[in-house]
Amino acid sequence: MPLLDATLAAFGLLFAGDAALWRIVWVSLKTSVAGLLLAAPPAVVLGYLVASHRFRGRRLVIWLTQASLSLPTVLIGLLLYLMLSRQGPLGSLHWLFSQSGIVAGQCLIAIPVLLAFTLAAVQAADPRYAETAIGHGASPWRTMTTVLYEVRFGVMAAVISGFGRVISEVGCALMVGGNIAGETRTITTAIALETSKGEFAQGIALGIVLVAVALAMNGALMLVQGDAHSARGRP
Numbered sequence: 001m002p003l004l005d006a007t008l009a010a011f012g013l014l015f016a017g018d019a020a021l022w023r024i025v026w027v028s029l030k031t032s033v034a035g036l037l038l039a040a041p042p043a044v045v046l047g048y049l050v051a052s053h054r055f056r057g058r059r060l061v062i063w064l065t066q067a068s069l070s071l072p073t074v075l076i077g078l079l080l081y082l083m084l085s086r087q088g089p090l091g092s093l094h095w096l097f098s099q100s101g102i103v104a105g106q107c108l109i110a111i112p113v114l115l116a117f118t119l120a121a122v123q124a125a126d127p128r129y130a131e132t133a134i135g136h137g138a139s140p141w142r143t144m145t146t147v148l149y150e151v152r153f154g155v156m157a158a159v160i161s162g163f164g165r166v167i168s169e170v171g172c173a174l175m176v177g178g179n180i181a182g183e184t185r186t187i188t189t190a191i192a193l194e195t196s197k198g199e200f201a202q203g204i205a206l207g208i209v210l211v212a213v214a215l216a217m218n219g220a221l222m223l224v225q226g227d228a229h230s231a232r233g234r235p
Contacts, residue, residue, distance in 0.1 A: 045144070046115055098177070
């Protein structure tokens with residue numbers, strides 16, 4: 001199918017409300033958001049703790065965190081597959097080839113991104129934020145929330161980057177989810193399948209949705225940052 005015809009057919013699928021296509025989009029968004037929501041609280045808290053405390057092995061933790069950003073998602077999928085398989089230690093959960101398994105994989109993929117970005121944001125923050133909070137008698141929890149609020153745009157960037165990584169990955173979702181139609185088929189696994197079959201229209205349509213989601217997320221962050229700068233009198 002020529003590129004122009006495939007593109008026109010892709011827009012036809014989008015505007016016609018193709019049920020199979022939008023089911024794929026829903027599964028992808030559902031599993032990505034769920035994995036991100038599970039990963040965000042512990043990753044953000046751990047990123048703050050590593051950035052704000054000095055302890056033995058801290059540099060090793062930071063190095064491992066930064067190195068984990070380049071960890072192939074297919075490797076995470078392989079390890080999770082072995083854990084969730086019938087002979088694996090988590091086989092009793094029966095999460096293999098299910099949305100729960102995909103959510104677990106997305107959570108593991110998002111944690112390094114959220115951790116590394118939060119750690120960098122807190123390290124770059126003015127240390128007087130924490131010193132002022134402590135000087136006013138704030139508890140450790142209150143001090144942490146104060147610092148995280150001051151670096152909230154960095155944390156928001158971490159969340160958006162984490163979301164972009166999980167919704168666009170294909171290796172883990174394919175291995176753990178199995179690409180089952182209507183159940184575990186995500187945007188990226190569907191694109192890979194349709195391309196291998198020579199059916200480009202649905203793949204292009206799903207690619208358009210993926211790009212639209214990425215643009216919307218980053219556009220929302222830019223709007224929030226712009227409003228904050230305007231409130232502070234910055235251009």
